[in-house]
Amino acid sequence: MSKIASLVPENLKSAKPSLIRVLNNKYGHDPEVINLTVGEPDFKTADHVKLAAIKSILNDHTHYPHNWGTSTLRNAISQYLASHFDLHYDPESEIFVTEGASGAISTIIDGLCQPDDVVLIPSPAYTLYRINTELRGARAVELETSAPDFKVTPQLLREALVKYGSAVKVLVLNYPVNPTGATYTVDEVRALAAVFKEFNVAILDDEIYADLLYTDKQLPIAKLLPDQTLYVSGVSKNAAMTGWRIGYICGPSDILKSLAKVHQAAISTTATMNMDAAEEALRHGDIDTARMKAAYDQRRKFLMNAMDKIGFRYTKPQGAFYLWVQIPDNFVGDSLAYANHLAEKAKVAIVPAAAFTNRPLRYFRISYAASLSDLKQATERLAKIFKADQASYK
Amino acid sequence: MSKIASLVPENLKSAKPSLIRVLNNKYGHDPEVINLTVGEPDFKTADHVKLAAIKSILNDHTHYPHNWGTSTLRNAISQYLASHFDLHYDPESEIFVTEGASGAISTIIDGLCQPDDVVLIPSPAYTLYRINTELRGARAVELETSAPDFKVTPQLLREALVKYGSAVKVLVLNYPVNPTGATYTVDEVRALAAVFKEFNVAILDDEIYADLLYTDKQLPIAKLLPDQTLYVSGVSKNAAMTGWRIGYICGPSDILKSLAKVHQAAISTTATMNMDAAEEALRHGDIDTARMKAAYDQRRKFLMNAMDKIGFRYTKPQGAFYLWVQIPDNFVGDSLAYANHLAEKAKVAIVPAAAFTNRPLRYFRISYAASLSDLKQATERLAKIFKADQASYK
Numbered sequence: 130m131s132k133i134a135s136l137v138p139e140n141l142k143s144a145k146p147s148l149i150r151v152l153n154n155k156y157g158h159d160p161e162v163i164n165l166t167v168g169e170p171d172f173k174t175a176d177h178v179k180l181a182a183i184k185s186i187l188n189d190h191t192h193y194p195h196n197w198g199t200s201t202l203r204n205a206i207s208q209y210l211a212s213h214f215d216l217h218y219d220p221e222s223e224i225f226v227t228e229g230a231s232g233a234i235s236t237i238i239d240g241l242c243q244p245d246d247v248v249l250i251p252s253p254a255y256t257l258y259r260i261n262t263e264l265r266g267a268r269a270v271e272l273e274t275s276a277p278d279f280k281v282t283p284q285l286l287r288e289a290l291v292k293y294g295s296a297v298k299v300l301v302l303n304y305p306v307n308p309t310g311a312t313y314t315v316d317e318v319r320a321l322a323a324v325f326k327e328f329n330v331a332i333l334d335d336e337i338y339a340d341l342l343y344t345d346k347q348l349p350i351a352k353l354l355p356d357q358t359l360y361v362s363g364v365s366k367n368a369a370m371t372g373w374r375i376g377y378i379c380g381p382s383d384i385l386k387s388l389a390k391v392h393q394a395a396i397s398t399t400a401t402m403n404m405d406a407a408e409e410a411l412r413h414g415d416i417d418t419a420r421m422k423a424a425y426d427q428r429r430k431f432l433m434n435a436m437d438k439i440g441f442r443y444t445k446p447q448g449a450f451y452l453w454v455q456i457p458d459n460f461v462g463d464s465l466a467y468a469n470h471l472a473e474k475a476k477v478a479i480v481p482a483a484a485f486t487n488r489p490l491r492y493f494r495i496s497y498a499a500s501l502s503d504l505k506q507a508t509e510r511l512a513k514i515f516k517a518d519q520a521s522y523k
Numbered sequence: 524m525s526k527i528a529s530l531v532p533e534n535l536k537s538a539k540p541s542l543i544r545v546l547n548n549k550y551g552h553d554p555e556v557i558n559l560t561v562g563e564p565d566f567k568t569a570d571h572v573k574l575a576a577i578k579s580i581l582n583d584h585t586h587y588p589h590n591w592g593t594s595t596l597r598n599a600i601s602q603y604l605a606s607h608f609d610l611h612y613d614p615e616s617e618i619f620v621t622e623g624a625s626g627a628i629s630t631i632i633d634g635l636c637q638p639d640d641v642v643l644i645p646s647p648a649y650t651l652y653r654i655n656t657e658l659r660g661a662r663a664v665e666l667e668t669s670a671p672d673f674k675v676t677p678q679l680l681r682e683a684l685v686k687y688g689s690a691v692k693v694l695v696l697n698y699p700v701n702p703t704g705a706t707y708t709v710d711e712v713r714a715l716a717a718v719f720k721e722f723n724v725a726i727l728d729d730e731i732y733a734d735l736l737y738t739d740k741q742l743p744i745a746k747l748l749p750d751q752t753l754y755v756s757g758v759s760k761n762a763a764m765t766g767w768r769i770g771y772i773c774g775p776s777d778i779l780k781s782l783a784k785v786h787q788a789a790i791s792t793t794a795t796m797n798m799d800a801a802e803e804a805l806r807h808g809d810i811d812t813a814r815m816k817a818a819y820d821q822r823r824k825f826l827m828n829a830m831d832k833i834g835f836r837y838t839k840p841q842g843a844f845y846l847w848v849q850i851p852d853n854f855v856g857d858s859l860a861y862a863n864h865l866a867e868k869a870k871v872a873i874v875p876a877a878a879f880t881n882r883p884l885r886y887f888r889i890s891y892a893a894s895l896s897d898l899k900q901a902t903e904r905l906a907k908i909f910k911a912d913q914a915s916y917k
Contacts, residue, residue, distance in 0.1 A: 131775030132750040133725045136635050136692050141781045150590065167587075174585040182796070183577050191568040191766045193561075196544065228622055228790040235789045241530050243660070244638060260788045266637070298530050331527045356526040372585045372795035381525030387535050394654045395629045395789055396622040401766035402576070403794050 140263060147256050148484035152468065156478035163507045164478045165495045168307060168451070170369035172424075174406075175417040178368065181409030185402040194401045196393045198226025198377070202404040205411040206377050214339065214349050216360065222382035225389050226407075228399050230337045230363040230376035232392060235261045237333050237359050237378065238299060240391040242267040247293045249300040249330075251281040253453075253485035253492070255307045258333070267298075271486060277444050278311045279453070283320045290328045297328070302350060303335040305342060305448025308485050308494035312447045315348045322353040331384070332358045337376070338449040340367035340418050343426050347448075356381055359388075366449070367418045368410035375399060375407035425450045428497040428504055435508035439515050450498040454479075456491040457515065459522040464493055475514040477507045534657060541650050542878035546862065550872035557901045558872045559889045562701060562845070564763035566818075568800075569811040572762065575803030579796040588795045590787045592620025592771070596798040599805040600771050608733065608743050610754065616776040619783050620801075622793050624731045624757040624770035626786060629655045631727050631753050631772065632693060634785040636661040641687045643694040643724075645675040647847075647879030647886070649701045652727070661692075665880060671838050672705045673847070677714045684722045691722070696744060697729040699736060699842025702879050702888035706841045709742045716747040725778070726752045731770075732843040734761035734812050737820050741842075750775055753782075760843075761812045762804035769793060769801035819844045822891040822898055829902035833909050844892040848873075850885040851909065853916040858887055869908040871901045 149166055156162045197203065203220035210216040218224050227233040234257050238248060244266030250258045252271035262269040272281050272289055281302075290297060302321070305312040313321070325332060334351050339362065351360040363376030378388060410417075432452050436443055444453040456467045464481030471493075472478045482490035497504060543560055550556045591597065597614035604610040612618050621627040628651050632642060638660035644652050646665035656663040666675050666683055675696075684691060696715070699706040707715070719726060728745050733756065745752040757770030772782060804811075826846055830837055838847040850861045858875030865887075866872045876884035891898060 131777050133723060134775070134777045135723065136725055137778060137781045138635070138637055141634060141784065144781075144784050146784060147787075169587055173583040174580075179580045179585070182580055186568075186573045186576055189567040191573070191764065193563055193765045228793075231791040232789065239658075239789075240535060241532075243532055257788065257791075260784075264633075264785060264788050329527060329529065331530055370585065371587045374790070374792070374794040381528070383525050383528045384531060387531045387538075390535065390538050390540060390654075391658060393541075394651065394658050395626065395633075396768070397625040397651075398768070399622075400768045400794055400797050403797070 140266070144260065144263065147260070149256070149480050152478060152480060156472050162472060162476045162478050163503050163510070165497070165499055165507060166478050166480050167498065168496055169371040170366065170421060170498050171500060172369040172421050174368065174370050174373070175410070175414060177413060178370070178406050178410045182402050182406035185405035190401045190405055192401065194398050194404060196398050197389055198399065199401065199404045199408070202226055202408045205408040206379070209411040210379065214352070216349055216351055216379070218379040219382070223385060224377055224379045225385055225392065226399050226404060227376045227378055227392055228396055229365060229374040230335065230361055231257055232396070233361040233363070233376045233378045234258060234333065234335065236388050236392045236395070237331070237361070238262055238267070239265055240388045241298045241331055245296070246298045247296040249289050249293070249297055251301065252488060253279060253308055253482055253490060254301065254303060256484060258301045271488065273488060279306070279309050279444065280311060280313060280317065281321065283324045286321060286324045290324070290330065295329070297330050299331045299333050301333045301335065304347060305338040307338065307449055308451050308480065309444045309453040310446030310449050310451045311444055312342060312344065312347050318348045318350050319353065322350055325354055325357060330357070333361060334358045335361045337362050337366050341422055341425060341450060342448040343429060344447045351379070359384065364407045364410045368414045369417070369421060370407065370410060373403045373406055375403055425497065428499070428501055431501060432495065432497050432504055432508065439508065439512045441515065450496055452495040452497060454493050454495060456493060457518060460518065463489060464491060468493060471511070471514065475510040477510050534660070538654065538657065541654070543650070543874050546872060546874060550866050556866060556870045556872050557897050557904070559891070559893055559901060560872050560874050561892065562890055563765040564760065564815060564892050565894060566763040566815050568762065568764050568767070569804070569808060571807060572764070572800050572804045576796050576800035579799035584795045584799055586795065588792050588798060590792050591783055592793065593795065593798045593802070596620055596802045599802040600773070603805040604773065608746070610743055610745055610773070612773040613776070617779060618771055618773045619779055619786065620793050620798060621770045621772055621786055622790055623759060623768040624729065624755050625651055626790070627755040627757070627770045627772045628652060628727065628729065630782050630786045630789070631725070631755070632656055632661070633659055634782045635692045635725055639690070640692045641690040643683050643687070643691055645695065646882060647673060647702055647876055647884060648695065648697060650878060652695045665882065667882060673700070673703050673838065674705060674707060674711065675715065677718045680715060680718050684718070684724065689723070691724050693725045693727050695727045695729065698741060699732040701732065701843055702845050702874065703838045703847040704840030704843050704845045705838055706736060706738070706741050712742045712744050713747065716744055719748055719751060724751070727755060728752045729755045731756050731760050735816055735819060735844060736842040737823060738841045745773070753778065758801045758804045762808045763811070763815060764801065764804060767797045767800055769797055819891065822895055825895060826889065826891050826898055826902065833902065833906045835905070835909065844890055846889040846891060848887050848889060850887060851912060854912065857883060858885060862887060865905070865908065869904040871904050
């Protein structure tokens, strides 16, 4: 132990690393294991986007950009959101660029929460909301949504907002949902907005998967409650640009002015040439997104069909690239035990519900951002273990 | 005002943006003003580094890297620090890559400080230490160093460590110093280390300018107190890579394990291709640094000579690319007033001491990361205004 080890606060020392990472490190390098844990496109970034980055580098865009992001990228974001989602933000004062959507999430939670404040998180949910809340010394309260869709209802929302009162600073709404792949209908969004309207709480509206939707377009709650919503997105998922680290926050200019200070204190700015690449993706990337979405949709259908045949039950996926699958009733053990069981016996790595909630949900997440051949092989293996398990219970 | 404007905590709402940024925005776009405010190399990133980034992109290094940074970059950092500074860190457990040195600074302060803890900052200092401390709800306490060199002494250090006791979690040591350009001799570092040794406090050892030194090599305090020091650096200054956003923290593995969680929660990871570029700069960039350093040194000498002739007094610069200049005694007004005076009357933009300290220091910072011709013209203008001012006081 180093001399200054005692300086690390207890809550940080005991903070668990993301279970996704742990499993990924445990099974991701085993060539025998098919790894369906990662939440990132298996596609490469499109050539014209790569070319835009190369041009940027050749043009020596290697100096500090504006702290809010280059004005050209902010313009591209503004135009993209207007044309794709009918969302209208002023590129000068209502949009700033963050280090991936992760940077947006941490900035909002860090900026708006003080110790002991409450962040409401419909669970299951991506871990980063909870981790940032807890590191801030604030309380991450799970909204306990129900099977099969695990969507927050107006009633659940109202009860929590009443119960925690003015301690609630932020509510997270992420749809399409990681990890369930479900999303909210227009009517559901309207009903939630009607509740929100009565309360002084910020909505962290994380729509990073909004372009990967296999149903009708969804209604961003930012459209209904622009004054109360911090819209979060980025190019990682729709443009297969996870490694470039470009996301953004849009919202009321007065709030953004404050949040930009938090982001600036944390990292100064994001990288210049990466912003130029993201700009190209937003301006000319629709065809790439369409191509990738078609592939994801094919895999989604394949996977649903295969899981149906095996006998697994799951939440019907409508967006993103995840399938949320129920653990067979007669398996003895929690979701982590089942994940280890599948990895060891079937050589298929998935993410257990424990990565997304503190509740003892008997589910796991399959990422189908993987090749169809991997998915085929994986489901064959799952079929075998499922059958063997069922036989052993008899 | 937006509906949720009241959710922004008071300390964030009232947090002032960096004065450097404010002045840069105010005068940076006026073509008549020579802008000597910015702390970034005017050089472009070297071609071989740009080429490494392009290769990385062409090789589709566009996916998530390891959260601690690519292992190849961590190896390059380890080897660079060993060969350049005789510092020895294990790339697997004692180094992680951050979003610029800014990301390193915010991660250390966020990770180790709780509300009301104390961070000791020898002033004048780069603003980011104070801003991050205050956003965390902790207290930024200035160590009031004295003219002409503004270096922290063992006595000053001991007094503060005794006075604030166990509330002190971090002490910032940044040398060569931004904004004074001074640095610490080997004996001075040893004397400070002797004091530190007695206390359980982390040293944030920010040596981002260590390669831009115009005297003998300096002794990193990390070499003397590896168990107590978090060594911070990056490629922004020595390789002219500000826009790429790659920095790093080195230190005891147990502390780094905790700090990496903070950085991961904040931004997940830095960008993959940017790390590949930084790796090239560390492995093969010495010749570029030498070339730029020679140019900075020429400008430094020119500037000292010109300021001597004019009659300005300054701290003798030994590193970085800043000159710390005394405001003439008979100027009526504070450092900000003098900065505005120079910008308006002489059309030369500099940064007043107020950007680096809450003390009423009558100094300003000139950045000589500017072309020699700009510096020539700027000093001619300064000579005129200096003379006119002196005449007007008679």
